[in-house]
Amino acid sequence: MVVRTTGAIQSGEFFPTKKLETGNLMATKAPDGPEIRGDTAGMKIKWDDSNMKSSYANVCNVTSTREEVVILFGMNQAWNRGQKEVTIQLTDRIVISPYAAKRMSMLLNNVVKEYENRFGALNIDVGGEKK
Numbered sequence: 001m002v003v004r005t006t007g008a009i010q011s012g013e014f015f016p017t018k019k020l021e022t023g024n025l026m027a028t029k030a031p032d033g034p035e036i037r038g039d040t041a042g043m044k045i046k047w048d049d050s051n052m053k054s055s056y057a058n059v060c061n062v063t064s065t066r067e068e069v070v071i072l073f074g075m076n077q078a079w080n081r082g083q084k085e086v087t088i089q090l091t092d093r094i095v096i097s098p099y100a101a102k103r104m105s106m107l108l109n110n111v112v113k114e115y116e117n118r119f120g121a122l123n124i125d126v127g128g129e130k131k
Contacts, residue, residue, distance in 0.1 A: 055091055056075070057073035057074055057075060057091065058075060058076055059073070059076045059088050061074075064098065067097070068097060069095070069096050069097070069100075070093060071093070071094045071095075071096070072090055072092070072093055073090070073092040073093075074089050074091050074092075075088065076088050077089065
């Protein structure tokens, strides 16, 4: 089952608007924290996907400065463990504000929690210890 949460980044903040689950619209609860204020409260969001592209990545790296967060996506196509050097083919760079990054972090945390509730815990190896 595919669950996608969509949202909008406005004034550097990400606001989830709805979830799409196997094509059905599902309501979401209001985001915790700051709410949309001012003239954006009654704004209708139109999603224009005419220029959108889809990419697959199995590698992600994130760097940041005070003003922005840079997320790099790419592909590791080296499957042999004994290699001394691995080349990662970077395919996409996304630059967002720290506010949008925090909203994205909250959104991703919620998506992973939903996934683990449905399918079980995801155990990943971080620095030699499982989390």
